[in-house]
Amino acid sequence: MPRTEPSREELEKRRIVGINKENVTDVTSTDFPGHYPGEDHAWDIEKFRDGLQIEFHQNDPLLASFSLIGVDASIANAFRRIMIADIPTLAVETVFINNNTSVIQDEVLSHRLGLIPFKGGREGLDNFLKWWKKPTDDDAVPNYFDYNTVKLSLNVECTHNEDAAPGEKDPTKLYHHAHVYAKDIVYEPIGRQTQYFSGENAIAPTNPDILIAKLRPGQVIDLSMHMHKGVGSDHAKFSPVATASYRLMPTIDILRPILGADAEKFAKCFPRGVIGLEKVTKNDAAKKGSGYEGHEGELKAVVKDAMRDTVSRECLRHDEFKDKVRLGRKRDHFIYQIESTGQWDSDAIFLESIAHLKEKARRLEQQVVNMVR
Incomplete structure (x- = not known):
């Protein structure tokens, strides 16, 4: 059978998912060999390179929106899942409570502290800090070093404000430290961490005004914390994004x-x-x-x-x-929205997901080669 090339109009029509009043049509991708007789749909890197486009609509440190055009839904979703679950960040893993007389239970307070996102120097986070391994009973020395553990402390006591106006009812004016915020957490550098995390690069909460607890006179929170690297597939606190989502590009044709x-x-x-x-x-x-x-x-x-x-x-x-109108969506035009928690820039999260996918593909290739051998 002779090979034929579909027209541009026909190719554009195949890209559209039909949105009708009561159903959705043409949801299955058809760009694979053998689906259309006489047409060659074998994957070609040059054709893929010509069709691939990335268009940024917004690129701020905490929020990025862009279009990824010319890829299959499986690839687009792989990027999304990697951004959520595979990119490492630093978060509180262990809390050592010395004294907690607030109304918040120890385990709830520890959970709240673990969910606070932190930021720090990029070089230190990427290159200096290594993975931490939980020590076992057989380890002679606990595995806590400057290259895998970051130490923080929180020591706050609520006291009366002697200068408060008579009749004042606002707790934040009546007392000192009536509210405990993320900015009250103190970073305690150890060893070589001062080379990477000092000045503007110091470890600190991305949002200093996150409320941790409310105290009243006589109540105290005194604790220390250890932070380690982790990934979102282990716990959501390690995810670098507040949300990473995509949607298909809508089409509206007025007939x-x-x-x-x-x-x-x-x-x-x-x-x-x-x-x-x-x-x-x-x-x-x-x-x-x-x-x-x-x-x-x-x-x-x-x-x-x-x-x-x-x-x-x-x-x-x-x-x-x-x-008079026809609605649809382009099956290969994905509009991403990435909201960073602050430890990574939003666009860097996407670039890092590309590097992770390439590494996964490289490992899979090596495994296939070993299997054939």
């Missing part, structure tokens, strides 16, 4: 003109900014078969920014829009 009051109603069926209202121009009205003949100056609905759409399908509920 027939939507004019006047219908255009205004149509725009309200979508989030603000998705549909715009424009006046029918003289050139629009002059085009035969466009549907705008005789409507010059009237408002028409146009797609302004489909990326903002949440695909609620609200417009499909109204009979006046029947057969």
Whole structure:
């Protein structure tokens, strides 16, 4: 059978997942050999390189949004899972409580401390700090060193404020240390840690105003903590992201003109900014078969920014829009949103996930080679 090449329009049509009033169609990927007779869909690195695109929409230290275009859902989801579960961070692992007379139980207080995200010098976190191994009963010396353990302390006592105004009822003014915050945690460098974690690079909470506990006069929290490297697959506290998610790029095709009051109603069926209202121009009205003949100056609905759409399908509920609009999603256009907890920059988390996936592929390749041998 002779090889044929599908048209660009046909290829674009195959990329779309149909969003209908009561069902979703064309959800299965079809870009694999043998699905379309006479077409060669064998994977080609040059074709993949030409189709791959990454477009950033927002790139802040704590929040990044970008589009990854031209990959399969399995690859896109692999990046998401790696960002959540495989990228190492530093978090509180062990809490040594000397005195806790607050109303929060020891185990609950320890759990709250473990979930506080910390930041520090990038070189120290990446290159200096190594993995910590929990000591066993056979270990003669506990495995706590400057290259695998970070020490913190929290020592706060609530006392009366003698300078408080008569009749004052605000606890933060009546007492000293009525609220215990993350900024009250003190980093205690040991050994060579001073070379990597000092000044602006010191270990510190990413948000100093995280509330840990509330105290009243006479109550004390006195404890020390050990931090270690870990990954999110072991515990959520080690995950570098507050959220890492993606969604498919929405498509909105207006098949027939939507004019006047219908255009205004149509725009309200979508989030603000998705549909715009424009006046029918003289050139629009002059085009035969466009549907705008005789409507010059009237408002028409146009797609302004489909990326903002949440695909609620609200417009499909109204009979006046029947057969006038077609909704869909591009199966190979993934819009990521990465919210960092602060230890990693949001864009660096994605780059690190790429490095992790490459390393996983390299190890798998080596295992296959060993198996064949």
